[in-house]
Amino acid sequence: xxxVLYDSRYNTDGSNVDNVISNFQYGMSIDxxxxxxxxxxxxxxxxxxxxxxxxxNTMHFxxxxxxDVWVLLDGQLILDLGGVHNIEKGDINxxxxxxxINGATVNNISGIxxxxxxxxxxxxxxxxxxxxxxxxFNLAPxxxxxxxxxxxxxxxxxxxAQFAFx
Numbered sequence: 001x002x003x004v005l006y007d008s009r010y011n012t013d014g015s016n017v018d019n020v021i022s023n024f025q026y027g028m029s030i031d032x033x034x035x036x037x038x039x040x041x042x043x044x045x046x047x048x049x050x051x052x053x054x055x056x057n058t059m060h061f062x063x064x065x066x067x068d069v070w071v072l073l074d075g076q077l078i079l080d081l082g083g084v085h086n087i088e089k090g091d092i093n094x095x096x097x098x099x100x101i102n103g104a105t106v107n108n109i110s111g112i113x114x115x116x117x118x119x120x121x122x123x124x125x126x127x128x129x130x131x132x133x134x135x136x137f138n139l140a141p142x143x144x145x146x147x148x149x150x151x152x153x154x155x156x157x158x159x160x161a162q163f164a165f166x
Contacts, residue, residue: 026131032119034139041097041110049095053138059094061119065133068124074117078109084126094139 036059038050051059063069063079066087071079079090079099091100097110119139125131149161 027122027124029123030121032121032137032139034117034119036094036112036114036117037140039110039114040094040112041108042114051095051140053140055138057138058096059139060137061092061094061139062136063090063121063134064088065123066131067126068122069133070122072120072122073109073112075120078107087132 036051038044040051042050044050044052049058053059061071061079063071063081064087065081067084069079069081069090070077071090071092079092079101081088081090081101089100089102091098092109093099094109097108097112098105099107099109119137121135123133125133149158150156151158
């Protein structure tokens with residue numbers, strides 16, 4: 001996970017920690033290596049759509065939030081919720097290929113081939129209050145996760161930082 005804090009003025013002399021004025025605008029990018037067992041939109045031998053998680057559920061990436069989010073698969077834009085806006089919901093169904101925004105179909109990604117892929121998420125928060133971002137996915141992972149916590153100003157790694165996932 002990469003993160004960037006967007007400030008109106010950020011340490012302009014390059015060394016003075018007191019020279020930071022934060023406006024709380026925030027951005028992050030996430031790259032997820034994933035695996036699709038079937039082509040998107042392809043049916044499994046039992047007649048149901050393929051690409052299910054380890055529990056047999058349809059494979060999804062879902063986002064709920066305000067302001068910008070762009071989701072790319074292998075560098076191709078597949079979900080565009082760009083712009084300043086109130087809460088909106090985006091859903092990419094990797095089983096059927098349907099891509100929806102607020103329940104309306106806006107794209108279909110059927111035909112994406114089975115195999116290794118990279119899902120990239122870009123998120124920007126442009127407000128200073130009442131911000132929200134919720135991401136849900138049950139993609140077939142490659143069972144590897146690397147996280148690091150960095151100091152905001154120095155970008156030094158913080159040893160012993162702990163994370164909780166739920």
